[in-house]
Amino acid sequence: MTTRSAAPQGRRIWVDGRLVPWADATVHVLSHSHQRGSLIFDYMSVHETPRGPAVFRLDDHVRRFLASAELVGLPLRRDAAAIRAAVLDAVRANPGATAVKLSGYLASVEVDVVPVDDHVTLAVAAYDPVQDVLRPKGVEARPFLPVRVWVEKERRNRRPDIMPPQAKVAANYASPMAAKWAARRRGYGEVLLVDDQGFVAEGPTTNVFLVDREGTLRTPPEEKVLLGVTRASILELARAEGRKVVEEKFRPEAFRDAAEAFITGTSAGVWAIASVDDHPLPEAPGPVSRALGERFARVVSGRDPAFEHWLAYVGEARD
Incomplete structure (x- = not known):
């Protein structure tokens, strides 16, 4: 089944310090991350609480993300504090988000497995997977039954x-x-x-x-x-x-x-x-x-x- 869905209204993705519209957060098809599978990521949840929205175990997710960069050998030139701030910025910019996908990737078009341009782009998407991804494809979320x-x-x-x-x-x-x-x-x-x-x-x-x-x-x-x-x-x-x-x-x-x-x-x-x-x-x-x-x-x-x-x-x- 092939589906194309409209971009979620109002959603913005944090990319290297800028909040860009969902539809504009794109990467070239010949990028290293696409062709070599070199993208690293982490995925965390956002929950409504009596004190407002909260990210669950944010610092642990950031540490794991940095560990992934080290294991893969990606030269991610941002520390834990900067990544943490980026996640919080993205969640604040996207009310109603229930999840955060944190990605680090080589966006440049490359020929070899070792890139010439080793800049690692950091992107943070805060969104609702059901509302923003599944429903536009005509899919409803299913309960987690046994x-x-x-x-x-x-x-x-x-x-x-x-x-x-x-x-x-x-x-x-x-x-x-x-x-x-x-x-x-x-x-x-x-x-x-x-x-x-x-x-x-x-x-x-x-x-x-x-x-x-x-x-x-x-x-x-x-x-x-x-x-x-x-x-x-x-x-x-x-x-x-x-x-x-x-x-x-x-x-x-x-x-x-x-x-x-x-x-x-x-x-x-x-x-x-x-x-x-x-x-x-x-x-x-x-x-x-x-x-x-x-x-x-x-x-x-x-x-x-x-x-x-x-x-x-x-x-x-x-x-």
Whole structure:
């Protein structure tokens, strides 16, 4: 299906210090970022709270963005404070935004894999993915109901010896995209990838947890997965509630003995898994998934004083 939609009215994107209209935030088709997949990015959420809109864990996202630049080798000549200020400027300029996409890319037209012009453009888009992207294409947002998951059998997860999975770089998403697209055609809502040793790693844009029969929350270790900000938040919330948490390797067969399972991500929060490879989980959502999901929802909406420090209030935050 091919669709062309009108640019969202009033949306402006922060590009290298200027706020430009949505439709004008363009890059040449022969740019290095397009042709080599060198764009780095981060994605964060904006929530309405009693104190106005707030960006969730802004500083953590900025640190991860800078880590991606270092892992890829992009000479991003901006520090954390400048990037933080750019995000806040973009959110203030776009009322009603619920998400922020932060991008760093080589906009110049290049011939070689190593660019002659190594200027890294910084762009910040603050917008509403449903209102500004999906609905103009005739697509309505779907609720995050328990999801059928397929474990990919052919393609492996991003390998550290090629490009670290911790790097949020466009090229790292080609293989997971192909795997998820194929799974979608077969009726699955999400796909999980395994690492080069056959252990469960993560989804294309999500991390995964299972709860075993003893109530222990288990998730793959950091070495071979993206360091998800939501993942880190759920781990901290679970430990704060006194739950037993283990970061360890496990194989796909572990889901057959699990009491419940869920995936986490910026868009989904805590998303219960209904089945893995057509094997149903006993409960979806189970009590742990439900409790952590509800606690997380309170945190991001500014209704949990213990974790209010995770919120950068747009109207109050320092630039």
